[in-house]
Amino acid sequence: KAGVTQTPRYLIKTRGQQVTLSCSPISGHRSVSWYQQTPGQGLQFLFEYFSETQRNKGNFPGRFSGRQFSNSRSEMNVSTLELGDSALYLCASSFYRALGDTQYFGPGTRLTVL
Amino acid sequence: AQKVTQAQTEISVVEKEDVTLDCVYETRDTTYYLFWYKQPPSGELVFLIRRNSFDEQNEISGRYSWNFQKSTSSFNFTITASQVVDSAVYFCALFFGNEKLTFGTGTRLTIIP
Numbered sequence: 001k002a003g004v005t006q007t008p009r010y011l012i013k014t015r016g017q018q019v020t021l022s023c024s025p026i027s028g029h030r031s032v033s034w035y036q037q038t039p040g041q042g043l044q045f046l047f048e049y050f051s052e053t054q055r056n057k058g059n060f061p062g063r064f065s066g067r068q069f070s071n072s073r074s075e076m077n078v079s080t081l082e083l084g085d086s087a088l089y090l091c092a093s094s095f096y097r098a099l100g101d102t103q104y105f106g107p108g109t110r111l112t113v114l
Numbered sequence: 115a116q117k118v119t120q121a122q123t124e125i126s127v128v129e130k131e132d133v134t135l136d137c138v139y140e141t142r143d144t145t146y147y148l149f150w151y152k153q154p155p156s157g158e159l160v161f162l163i164r165r166n167s168f169d170e171q172n173e174i175s176g177r178y179s180w181n182f183q184k185s186t187s188s189f190n191f192t193i194t195a196s197q198v199v200d201s202a203v204y205f206c207a208l209f210f211g212n213e214k215l216t217f218g219t220g221t222r223l224t225i226i227p
């Protein structure tokens with residue numbers, strides 16, 4: 001079974017631009033979560049989607065948004081990019097949304113903002 | 115407060131030595147799950163183990179073993195006979211009522227050949 005895939009793997013943008021990252025979960029998985037990883041803040045939860053609905057959100061500004069499609073694929077968007085948005089963005093999927101379902105992570109998208 | 119503490123920022127050991135990575139957690143929930151993930155230089159988080167709060171049985175998987183002790187709120191990870199391929203950053207994580215993973219800050223493990 002194929003794992004979680006994320007595209008693109010690397011991205012370079014300039015301040016003020018916007019960016020869209022894509023995540024395809026493991027086949028059959030319906031929950032997708034997004035995390036930001038930076039050297040200073042570590043791994044931080046962005047949001048989680050299940051059945052096309054955002055069910056949980058972390059403490060990030062409104063510039064960070066996401067959505068999930070009917071095939072469970074998810075996208076996240078960051079508008080008006082700032083230097084501090086440079087990070088590794090990780091997507092994770094789980095089969096359901098039950099407490100404690102194991103989340104399987106993709107390889108991440110490394111975003112650099114210049 | 116609910117949080118995960120990995121006090122060891124970096125550890126270096128010589129190949130074939132045993133090494134233990136510490137994880138201490140805080141939660142008021144009685145039902146929760148603990149995880150360990152490995153992050154090699156490629157960046158992907160690789161799932162290693164999941165343990166629920168009602169199962170304090172220790173687990174062994176090959177050279178890996180985990181010791182879960184609710185009395186001390188710890189979930190430690192031991193690698194026996196370490197190998198160079200074990201070099202990575204290891205994260206302990208807690209999953210509780212609000213349904214998100216809370217990660218520790220990670221321990222960078224370097225195995226010296």
